[in-house]
Amino acid sequence: MEFSDNRSVGAAGESLVRYRLLRWGWNVMLVEEGHPVDLFVYRPDRQAGFLRVQVKSVCGPRKPDHPGSGYAFHVTCRSVRSGRKAAYRQGEVDIFALVALDLERFVLRSYVPQVRKVTVPTHAFYGEDAAAQMDEMWRQKKTDEKDNDEKDG
Numbered sequence: 001m002e003f004s005d006n007r008s009v010g011a012a013g014e015s016l017v018r019y020r021l022l023r024w025g026w027n028v029m030l031v032e033e034g035h036p037v038d039l040f041v042y043r044p045d046r047q048a049g050f051l052r053v054q055v056k057s058v059c060g061p062r063k064p065d066h067p068g069s070g071y072a073f074h075v076t077c078r079s080v081r082s083g084r085k086a087a088y089r090q091g092e093v094d095i096f097a098l099v100a101l102d103l104e105r106f107v108l109r110s111y112v113p114q115v116r117k118v119t120v121p122t123h124a125f126y127g128e129d130a131a132a133q134m135d136e137m138w139r140q141k142k143t144d145e146k147d148n149d150e151k152d153g
Contacts, residue, residue, distance in 0.1 A: 003059065013057025013099035014038050017106055024131040036077055036092040043138065049145070051138060052092070055106075057099040061122065070121045073098045087114045095137055100125050108133045110140075 003009045018028045021041055029040040029050075042050040056073045063069035075096055076085040090113055098120055099106040105125040109118060 009057050009059060009101065010038075010055070012101055013097075013106070014055045016099055016101070016104060017053070017055050017097045020106070020130065021134070024134065026134065036088060039097075041134075046138065047142070049142065051094045051134075051141060053095045053097055054088070054093045055097045055099060057101055060100070060102045062119070070119045071098070071100050071125075073118045073120065074116065075118055076116050085116075087116050094141060095134075106130060108137065110137060 003012065014030075018030075018039065021028050021039075025045075026041045026043055031037055031040060036054070037052040038055045039053040040050045041053055054075070054077075056075055058071050058073060060071075061069050062072045073096075074085070075088065077088055077092075078084070079086040088111065090111070093111045096109045096111070096118070097106050098109060098118060100120075100122075103122075103125050107120055107124050108130055
């Protein structure tokens with residue numbers, strides 16, 4: 001699979017994630033360039049709110065000659081102040097959609113503070129039900145928001 005640059009790889013991954021989410025009944029809003037996330041997603045049949053999704057894409061496994069080497073994703077963004085790569089901050093991202101373009105599949109991972117690199121084994125792209133995962137992550141976010149409201153109130 002050949003792409004001319006990183007932007008093309010990113011655009012292909014975002015398109016795959018958008019397509020699948022739409023098929024699963026989620027509404028998807030694209031976010032303008034320079035924002036910490038790529039997509040806002042929500043379900044029209046649920047109470048107000050949305051999930052912030054950052055899509056990270058790779059063309060293939062880390063070491064194509066070594067089956068089982070997995071896929072390496074750099075989950076960093078450019079710091080506005082320094083221009084260097086930095087970890088995402090709490091509250092910027094709810095979910096990472098990690099896309100393996102050669103498999104045309106993705107896995108979902110919740111935000112974890114200070115993580116800069118995630119390796120996903122090949123079998124994970126086949127063993128997880130991403131549609132069910134999205135629903136569970138939505139429920140978890142709503143539970144967390146409710147808990148925070150109760151603490152504040």
